[in-house]
Amino acid sequence: MTSKTGVPLLFEISSPGRRGYRLPELDVPEVPVDELIPTEYLRQQEAELPEVSELEVVRHFTQLSRLNHGVDVDFYPLGSCTMKYNPRVNEDMASLPGFTAIHPYQPEETVQGALELMYNLGTYLAELSGLHSATLQPAAGAHGELTGLWIIKAYHEANGEGHRNEIIVPDSAHGTNPASAMMANYKVVEVPSDERGGVDVAALRKLVGPKTAGLMLTNPNTLGLFDENICAIAEIVHEAGGLLYYDGANANALMGIVKPGHTGFDVVHYNLHKTFSTPHGGGGPGSGPIVVSEQLAPFLPWPVVAKEDGRYVLKRPEKSIGRVKSFYGHFSVLVRAYAYIRSHGAEGLRQVSEAAVVNANYLMHHLKSLYHLPYDRHCKHEFVLSGKLQKEQHGVRTLDIAKRLLDYGVHAPTIYFPLNVDEALMIEPTETETKETLDAFIAAMRRIAEEAENDPESLKSAPHYTPVRRLDEARAARQPILRWKKE
Amino acid sequence: MSEKRMLFTKDHEWVLVEGTIARIGITEYAQNELGDVVFVDLPTVGDTVEEGEGFAVVESVKAVSDVYAPVGGTVVKVNEELESSPELINESPFDQGWIAEIEIAEGTQLDDLMNAEEYKAFIKEA
Numbered sequence: 179m180t181s182k183t184g185v186p187l188l189f190e191i192s193s194p195g196r197r198g199y200r201l202p203e204l205d206v207p208e209v210p211v212d213e214l215i216p217t218e219y220l221r222q223q224e225a226e227l228p229e230v231s232e233l234e235v236v237r238h239f240t241q242l243s244r245l246n247h248g249v250d251v252d253f254y255p256l257g258s259c260t261m262k263y264n265p266r267v268n269e270d271m272a273s274l275p276g277f278t279a280i281h282p283y284q285p286e287e288t289v290q291g292a293l294e295l296m297y298n299l300g301t302y303l304a305e306l307s308g309l310h311s312a313t314l315q316p317a318a319g320a321h322g323e324l325t326g327l328w329i330i331k332a333y334h335e336a337n338g339e340g341h342r343n344e345i346i347v348p349d350s351a352h353g354t355n356p357a358s359a360m361m362a363n364y365k366v367v368e369v370p371s372d373e374r375g376g377v378d379v380a381a382l383r384k385l386v387g388p389k390t391a392g393l394m395l396t397n398p399n400t401l402g403l404f405d406e407n408i409c410a411i412a413e414i415v416h417e418a419g420g421l422l423y424y425d426g427a428n429a430n431a432l433m434g435i436v437k438p439g440h441t442g443f444d445v446v447h448y449n450l451h452k453t454f455s456t457p458h459g460g461g462g463p464g465s466g467p468i469v470v471s472e473q474l475a476p477f478l479p480w481p482v483v484a485k486e487d488g489r490y491v492l493k494r495p496e497k498s499i500g501r502v503k504s505f506y507g508h509f510s511v512l513v514r515a516y517a518y519i520r521s522h523g524a525e526g527l528r529q530v531s532e533a534a535v536v537n538a539n540y541l542m543h544h545l546k547s548l549y550h551l552p553y554d555r556h557c558k559h560e561f562v563l564s565g566k567l568q569k570e571q572h573g574v575r576t577l578d579i580a581k582r583l584l585d586y587g588v589h590a591p592t593i594y595f596p597l598n599v600d601e602a603l604m605i606e607p608t609e610t611e612t613k614e615t616l617d618a619f620i621a622a623m624r625r626i627a628e629e630a631e632n633d634p635e636s637l638k639s640a641p642h643y644t645p646v647r648r649l650d651e652a653r654a655a656r657q658p659i660l661r662w663k664k665e
Numbered sequence: 666m667s668e669k670r671m672l673f674t675k676d677h678e679w680v681l682v683e684g685t686i687a688r689i690g691i692t693e694y695a696q697n698e699l700g701d702v703v704f705v706d707l708p709t710v711g712d713t714v715e716e717g718e719g720f721a722v723v724e725s726v727k728a729v730s731d732v733y734a735p736v737g738g739t740v741v742k743v744n745e746e747l748e749s750s751p752e753l754i755n756e757s758p759f760d761q762g763w764i765a766e767i768e769i770a771e772g773t774q775l776d777d778l779m780n781a782e783e784y785k786a787f788i789k790e791a
Contacts, residue, residue, distance in 0.1 A: 577700075594727040655703035
């Protein structure tokens with residue numbers, strides 16, 4: 179097996195006896211390993227590791243890294259949904275020894291600074307969401323969803339309403355919403371979208387009832403559209419005795435502008451790795467704190483940080499659902515999010531959201547004459563185009579458009595999602611891109627639209643200039659080669 | 666061609682009824698929209714399914730989709746070939762790519778299903 183990227187595998191450059199590092203001579207008596215470890219745990223054959231020099235390893239991984247495309251290299255229209263630009267100051271703060279050299283088993287009085295950071299971060303998230311108190315434990319967004327649903331469940335049970343077993347999810351929802359509801363032992367009920375792309379309020383009215391535990395909603399939704407009926411939706415769900423869960427995946431559009439709690443939400447999760455610029459997208463780890471209303475606060479996972487007589491202490495909320503993560507969540511990710519919030523300030527966070535929304539609308543305005551725009555209204559931080567004109571008129575599919583973008587040095591946007599748009603292309607530029615970059619993207623999309631018309635075959639075989647050409651995705655899924663094997 | 670005798674749902678499943686047994690699969694249109702199918706999660710023989718319930722899952726390179734039961738009843742047979750050759754759904758959606766057979770529950774109405782001509786008009790609209 180040879181790597182198709184032109185970079186040989188470490189196993190292929192291996193040469194017997196070559197070493198990257200040699201240990202110094204032993205200055206203590208040597209003990210045979212089988213005297214230390216029972217033989218049943220010892221391997222019978224030498225491990226077959228590649229034998230390479232240090233420089234070969236460095237070159238190998240550096241060459242591979244140069245084949246990557248990321249936000250540090252060029253435009254990346256996956257946006258905050260995958261990972262937005264991580265300002266370097268976050269990394270500086272997270273590497274301060276006061277944060278890196280502490281241990282979760284240290285007594286509270288020796289880690290007051292770390293507890294203060296967690297307390298403040300929870301307070302800031304509560305302020306942004308318009309809700310009461312937070313847990314920072316969930317390890318990522320979907321984990322936050324599950325935690326939120328467990329809290330909703332515990333709340334209903336505490337009120338003698340444990341029979342509420344249905345969670346309503348819009349048809350445009352992220353797949354994690356129904357998945358989390360299933361994990362929390364709920365029945366998922368789907369509510370359709372209306373012609374403006376929001377929740378169909380009339381249909382929702384028919385779906386709610388004595389079994390409704392709650393509704394999960396992303397606002398703005400996956401079409402990048404703010405649901406204008408949110409207050410009516412909240413009223414319908416609340417009147418039926420259900421609670422509202424806010425999926426914070428798209429919170430990058432609303433910071434400092436709309437507080438989800440003020441529009442009726444009872445539980446909000448934030449993806450720190452989306453909205454608050456902490457690493458993600460394969461690098462991770464993520465972090466998905468949730469913020470809840472006052473009536474749900476007693477059910478939060480423990481421990482939570484509280485402030486008593488000027489000291490920070492760890493507490494167990496009265497009716498806590500328990501722990502959802504070891505220790506305190508992904509602490510160093512919390513530091514990065516805290517640094518982001520503090521370096522922007524309240525006004526700065528609002529500007530982040532405003533710029534994200536302006537950038538998305540700028541792209542949408544210029545691209546809608548080239549590609550079909552199924553919901554033609556102002557978008558928030560992202561918008562969804564459809565490749566259906568190109569498919570119907572020239573037999574070019576969205577996959578072909580996405581592949582061709584790679585030739586123009588742009589990462590492909592999310593495609594074929596959301597599912598309620600045919601041949602979907604979901605584009606999210608984020609707040610950090612310049613007008614020049616946005617214009618270059620528009621120019622690339624224009625050239626591709628022209629190519630679809632004049633030379634559709636070249637699109638169907640794209641990409642042409644990448645290290646590897648069109649991949650056989652079906653074969654990769656059916657017969658994945660996950661590791662090197664000796665021939 | 667048995668396609669002419671098939672009935673269709675708005676979710677792009679087909680049903681072929683022989684006596685009390687309904688053979689079920691997804692349509693040519695559906696497989697084309699999904700792209701290359703890489704995995705099929707089959708129901709278990711003996712499962713009871715309600716009309717409209719997701720009873721199988723088709724995973725393609727693009728998306729994971731439920732297959733909804735066009736009729737209620739008991740699963741009596743599944744196409745085990747799909748476990749090793751999910752591509753049969755792409756290659757032969759109306760024949761070798763069938764998914765399961767359901768013994769139709771008593772009193773089931775097939776009135777809501779479309780015939781071939783109606784389905785053809787339906788996908789043209791979509």
